[in-house]
Amino acid sequence: MNATQLSRLTPYAVVGAPALMALYGGIRLVPGSRQPGLGWTAGHTAMFAGLLLFAPVxxxxxxxxxxxxxxxxxAVGAALGTAFAGLLCSLAQIGIDLVVGVVAADKAEQSRLFDRVQEVPGVLPVVYQDGPLLFYVGLLALVTAASVGAxxxxxxxxxxxxLLGTVAAGxxxxxxxLAAAxxxxxxxxxxxPAAAPRPVLV
Known part of the structure; x- marks a missing residue:
């Protein structure tokens, strides 16, 4: 993605990523949406798309x-790498959740499938526990760097x-x-539109 394409996409991503995240959160509050069905599929599809839009952000x-x-x-490269690593883990988590919700016939089968997936060595810590946290750590680091100094x-x-949104959702x-807002x-x-960047002295 070149600079021109990124500049054009950024405003849509800045609005679209939190909006789709909020849509997921709203759907999740609807009774029946936490088990296989339209609500589960729609909510997780919205979250997956929202996460993808964080890449241009x-x-x-x-x-x-x-x-x-x-x-x-x-320092900036490490923050960006951390954010993208967390993004990949988060996409894997939502992707698994989405597939399980589509495949499972009912809540009981959904639970059994999740247990089976999470029993695979490394999946639980990387995809469901520690890995997704890197998304928020990287995002916070990049936002902080863009908010201070020159x-x-x-x-x-x-x-x-x-930080407030991340703690609330956690x-x-x-x-x-609320986190999306x-x-x-x-x-x-x-x-x-982006102005010419000024050096950050570290």
Missing amino acids: FLALRRRLAPGGAAGRI ARTLRWWSPVLV ADLAFVP CYLVALAPLAR
């Missing part, structure tokens, strides 16, 4: 940063909102729509 954040020196480049693309409250998935407000300045 991460790239847009990286593009707004111009780290000065080797240490700065390593690179100020975002506002000082952007990392605060990202405490209870019922707060996923926090992410939308935090990332909204990215929807404006």
Whole structure:
């Protein structure tokens, strides 16, 4: 993806990623949506699409940063790598959930299939426990870097909102729509055309 394509896609991704996340969270609150059926499939499809849209958001954040020196480049690269690693793990989780929901005939079979998948060595920690956390760690690191110093693309409250939304959703998935709203407000300045990045001295 070149710079022009990224610039055109970024405003849609900034709005679309949290909006689809909120849609997932809203559908999840509908009775019956936590078992195989239309609600499960629709909600997880929305979440999967929303996660995909975070890829251009991460790239847009990286593009707004111009780290000065080797240490700065390593730090920004590490944050971006962490975010993408977490994104891949999160996509794997939602993808598995989506397939299991489609294949299972009822809630009992859904539980058995999840148990079978999670018994595979490495799947539980990488896909369901530790791996997805990297998504939020990387996002917070990139947002923080874009909110401080010479690179100020975002506002000082952007990392605060990202942290608030992440903690809320981690405490209870019922707060996923709140987290999505926090992410939308935090990332909204990215929807404006990018100015020439200024070096970040690390």
